[in-house]
Amino acid sequence: MKKGIVWISAVVFGGIMLLSPALAEKQDKKKVDGANVFKQHCASCHVGGGNLVDDKHPIAGSKELANLATFKAYLSNPPGHMPYYQDVVHDEPTLKALHKFCQTLKKGPMKEAVQGSLSSKDVNSQH
Numbered sequence: 001m002k003k004g005i006v007w008i009s010a011v012v013f014g015g016i017m018l019l020s021p022a023l024a025e026k027q028d029k030k031k032v033d034g035a036n037v038f039k040q041h042c043a044s045c046h047v048g049g050g051n052l053v054d055d056k057h058p059i060a061g062s063k064e065l066a067n068l069a070t071f072k073a074y075l076s077n078p079p080g081h082m083p084y085y086q087d088v089v090h091d092e093p094t095l096k097a098l099h100k101f102c103q104t105l106k107k108g109p110m111k112e113a114v115q116g117s118l119s120s121k122d123v124n125s126q127h
Contacts (some may be wrong), residue, residue, distance in 0.1 A: 032093045034101025041085050041098075049105030053081065060105035071099045 038046075042059070045052050049060030059065070064074040075089050088094050 030093050032097035034097035034099070037088065037094055037098040038101050041083075041088060042102075045082070049102070049107070058107060059102055060107045062102075065099065065103050068096060068099050071095070071102070 046059045050058045064071055072089060072095060075085070075095075078084050088098060
């Protein structure tokens with residue numbers, strides 16, 4: 001009886017060990033929405049791909065978007081007051097999704113981008 005339990009346990013454990021790489025690979029390929037990552041981590045200072053802190057250095061068209069390695073290196077050692085989001089930098093699917101989204105951002109006037117991000121109530125209260 002004990003041999004049977006040991007044998008069944010070994011088969012179950014072996015099956016789990018064989019499946020774990022496949023499960024890990026599936027988890028690595030999780031679908032991440034770059035726009036949501038940008039909204040959560042970046043949009044408060046980088047409205048519409050601009051830069052509210054230094055309008056001479058927008059994200060849109062930035063040399064830091066040249067490739068994923070350059071983007072990761074930049075985010076790993078952010079300048080000035082820019083926060084370091086290690087959860088983004090060290091999560092490859094999230095980093096790739098954010099990089100891809102940031103590459104779609106187009107240069108444009110900051111005033112319109114900021115106003116476009118505000119509700120009509122906020123814009124009207126400014127006048």
